[in-house]
Amino acid sequence: DTHRGLFIQQLRPTQNLQPRIKLKLFGHSGSGKTTLVESLKCGLLRSFFRRRRPRLSSTNSTRFPPSPLASKPAVSVSINNLYPGCENVNVRSRSMMFEPGLTKGMLEVFGAPSHHPHCSADDQSTKAIDIQNAYLNGVGDFSVWEFSGNPVYFCCYDYFAANDPTSIHVIVFSLEEPYEIQLNQVIFWLSFLKSLVPVEEPIAFGGKLKNPLRVVLVATHADIMNIPRPAGGEFGYDKDTSLLKEVRNRFGNDLHISNKLFVLDAGASGSKDMKVLRNHLQEIRSQIVSVCPPMTHLCEKIISTLPSWRKLNGPNQLMSLQQFVYDVQDQLNPLASEVDLRRIAQQLHSAGEINIMQSETVQDVLLLDPRWLCSNVLGKLLSVETPRALHHYRGRYTMEDVQRLVPDSDVEELLHILDAMDICARDLSSGTMVDIPALIKTDNLHRSWTDEEDEVRVYGGVRVVPVEHLTPFPCGIFHKVQVNLCRWIHQQSAEGDADIRLWVNGCKIANRGAELLVLLVNHGQGIEVQVRGLETEKIKCCLLLDSVCSTIENVMATTLPGLLTVKHYLSPQQLREHHEPVMIYQPRDFFRAQTLKETSLTNTMGGYKESFSSIMCFGCHDVYSQASLGMDIHASDLNLLTRRKLSRLLDPPDPMGKDWCLLAMNLGLPDLVAKYNTNNGSPKEFLPSPVHALLREWTSYPESTVGILMSKLRELGRRDAADFLLKASSVFKINLDGNGQEAYASSCNSGTSYNSISSVVSR
Known part of the structure; x- marks a missing residue:
């Protein structure tokens, strides 16, 4: 009973505030x-x-x-440093990639x-x-x-x-x-x-x-x-x-x-x-x-016990939450529930004692000693000073190379962790090889297609860009894209028909007769995917482009869930002619053409027209006929970030009444006005977005398209919201039937991590 009383006492909050x-x-x-x-x-x-x-x-x-403005070549100097190889790309293209007044600063952003x-x-x-x-x-x-x-x-x-x-x-x-x-x-x-x-x-x-x-x-x-x-x-x-x-x-x-x-x-x-x-x-x-919640005696006890647990764990400082719960119950307090210990783990995380790692591949993993991974392992592995193996310039290593870089770690466990974090891709087909794109030094290997044209080829491509803040992609996202493409190719190459070459800010993939370039362009502000293949392989090119774009979008969604991106399309004619710079078609170009009942866009640089089908799907009419275009895409496809931006623009009351209330009336949903009007009732701690509720309701109807929403916003006098949709909406959606989906999956299975840290730790 005495022990029981002590254990219960340990779980009660004290007067002590969180120490740090x-x-x-x-x-x-x-x-x-x-x-x-x-x-x-x-x-x-x-x-x-x-x-x-x-x-x-x-x-x-x-x-x-010295200040980049002090000498003439400063612009390319600073671009070289952050994104080497990006200095020769389409700066002059009509891509509107730079905001007025910020261009010069952005080019030199990394002095x-x-x-x-x-x-x-x-x-x-x-x-x-x-x-x-x-x-x-x-x-x-x-x-x-x-x-x-x-x-x-x-x-x-x-x-x-x-x-x-x-x-x-x-x-x-x-x-x-x-x-x-x-x-x-x-x-x-x-x-x-x-x-x-x-x-x-x-x-x-x-x-x-x-x-x-x-x-x-x-x-x-x-x-x-x-x-x-x-x-x-x-x-x-x-x-x-x-x-x-x-x-x-x-x-x-x-x-x-x-x-x-x-x-x-x-x-x-x-x-x-x-x-x-x-x-x-x-x-x-x-x-x-x-x-922050006040400290408990148990939390203080765990803080004093952590050093001995870190010592016991030795070369691997990762632990599943389940193991943490078991250890605390076994060694410190058998009455502590999982709910109690989740709360305590969150408090230890807040104080910097541990780090809770969460993502799609990592669930409830505790890093007992953040210094071990953040300073020691990653500091040594990615350091510019560490002498490396002879083939380091390709960013490809053996297990032994990695072991030499971090001699105190369990290399097998460590590679599982780095793989789940998308820092490296293990090539299981070769047994012991590991790709770490952040360490690649080979530059400008294959930045463009070679000129030999023995056969008639089709070309096409897209550029993925941020919708709002034109600044280089954060978090070394291109390295993570390279990791995921390596993973995909390693899975494909088991059948012997896929190959990948990596270099700084680029990679080239050969896959069953089609070739593909993925490049970091526009000073780190865009990821470009270019595909070419035989005239007879148009559908394969479509599927390959779609698969690689899906891989990029998945990496973006999991790593940068708060970043809204959109696809711009490259001129197929100029890609075929190896013309630089290449014309970039933005969503607004397609929407305007659709409004005018046109099915082609004018390439103002080349002085000719290009059809929608050639720009978006290599002229493959089977795919084009099954796709939805811009205005006709169903509004339920608008993602959460787009809806949140519309909430920002339209939720606040407008003095002229040009807000969500009038939009609800225009969309034929007057009942929602009474339901979500914030003037009614007492103020609550959490107020839901009426625009989000309105869109959820309205998009449940089959006739609700992006085009109708844009026109209703313009009727309302909210050009700002309509223009945002014009900038952020996707313009091409392939609607595959069951058979198409199956063919798509078998020909273009995009790579996923072999390991999640959670599975590694629980093992």
């Missing part, structure tokens, strides 16, 4: 993240004696390059060394994710997670960057860069965070999130740029208001961005500016901790 939360830092290499953390850790006395680290630009010009990032060994830069528990003076205890700005590590960030609304996310950028680059670097990281947060269902009023991530913007190097500062006062940056306004307009609905930009010298730990930042962080920390 996570502070995550993001920013480009050289922006000053590490220096900022060291300064925040400094006490008043220590700050007087702290020696400033010598400025690296005097000794190492690759760490802090950085002129050579490949893999080659720029720098022992002072952060490796992967550096994690430390630290007391930040005047702020409190934190688990500090510093994410390296080197793009080689981005492919592992999706499991760690935005998985905890109780964290503070600090985005650091340098004032040494021109304003456009500053803005675009901030947009890149905000888009990075936004893209990782899935849409919550049901969609809330105005598309709002229940717990948006807390974000603080910090501008460094104010001292070097001679930003004016009155004696004893704060730096006064003249563009802080415009930068904040721009990013809050774009991301204010998705992220909780602090309404002050903190301008400082990252090395001046005792300055007034640093004190203002400390006060702000302390304020946010107090707000977050006050809503």
Whole structure:
């Protein structure tokens, strides 16, 4: 009975608040993240004696390059660094890929060394994710997670960057860069965070999130740029208001961005500016901790037991939630239920003691020691400094190569983990080979088709682009696309008729007589898929293109659930002629042509017309006749992100009545107005989106098409919403019957992970 009483007591909340939360830092290499953390850790006395680290630009010009505007070739220099091989692509095409006023800044968004990032060994830069528990003076205890700005590590960030609304996310950028680059670097990281947060269902009023991530913007190097500062006062940056306004307009609905930009010298730990930042962080920390559940004695007991469990686990720090529950019940408290321990695991995750890993391939897996995977394994495996095997330039390794890179790990278990995280693809047909696309160094291998044309061929292709924020795709997404394509080809090549070649930002696939290029283009802002095959193999080309696009869309949906993408179509005629740049047809082009009852588009660069069927399905009339086009696609196909955007635009009351109420009347659903009118009844904590409810109801009718919705929005005077649909809607949907589906599946089975971490851990 005494023990029972103690066990019950352990489960009761105490007066103790959660001891720490996570502070995550993001920013480009050289922006000053590490220096900022060291300064925040400094006490008043220590700050007087702290020696400033010598400025690296005097000794190492690759760490802090001169401003990209200082020399002529800066644009291609900075593009080369982040996305080598993307500098020659269709910048001049009529693809509207750049937003007005942001073009120059976007091209130079990564002001950085002129050579490949893999080659720029720098022992002072952060490796992967550096994690430390630290007391930040005047702020409190934190688990500090510093994410390296080197793009080689981005492919592992999706499991760690935005998985905890109780964290503070600090985005650091340098004032040494021109304003456009500053803005675009901030947009890149905000888009990075936004893209990782899935849409919550049901969609809330105005598309709002229940717990948006807390974000603080910090501008460094104010001292070097001679930003004016009155004696004893704060730096006064003249563009802080415009930068904040721009990013809050774009991301204010998705992220909780602090309404002050903190301008400082990252090395001046005792300055007034640093004190203002400390006060702000302390304020946010107090707000977050006050809503975190209080500690239990059991949670405190587990924290003190974790070091011994980590030691016992040795080379593999992963554990299933079931195992965690069993161990706690067996060793610490037999009365703790799974519900109790899920809650405690969430609290340990919030404090940075463990990391809960969740995705489609990873369910309820606990990383007992985040440092082991984030700093040690990934830091060594993806580091630019590690000497590698002779064939490293292709990113292909043997199990022994990987074992040499991380000698303290169980390599078999580790590869299961990396495979489930889409960092590597195991080639089971060759037994021991592993593809790690992030480590590829071969550049520009086959960026375009060869010219020999022995037979008549058909060409076609698409470009997948973000709908809203034109910034490079986050999270090394192209590396993950390469991993999934490798996996698919390894499955196909068991039959001996498929082959894949990888290079930096590209891959080439040969599959049963058809050839396919997948390229990262437009400075990392688009993924292009080009297919060619024999005139007699049109349907095979259609299926291959559709299969690879599905693979890309699946990777996007699972890794970046908050990123809305759309397909633009490439001119088949110009692909056939190997013409650069290639004309890009956008959804609006097809919708306009459909409105005019036309079935072709004008290639303004070539001065000729191209038919819908040649652009979208290689002129294959069997496929074209079974497909739905743009205006005729059923509105139930509008995805959640599109619906959420419409909720944002149409939920708030409009002074002229041009909101969801009138739209409901126009769509013949007046009953919904009374049901969802927010003026009725008492205010609730959660208000559902009336637009989401309206679309759900209206799309249950067979005649509800995207075209009708657009015309109703225009009648309502809501051109903004109609134009958004025009930009975001898909224009071609193949409606295959049962037999077609079967043929499709057998000829184009897209790759899925052989392992999920959960299955590995439970084994």
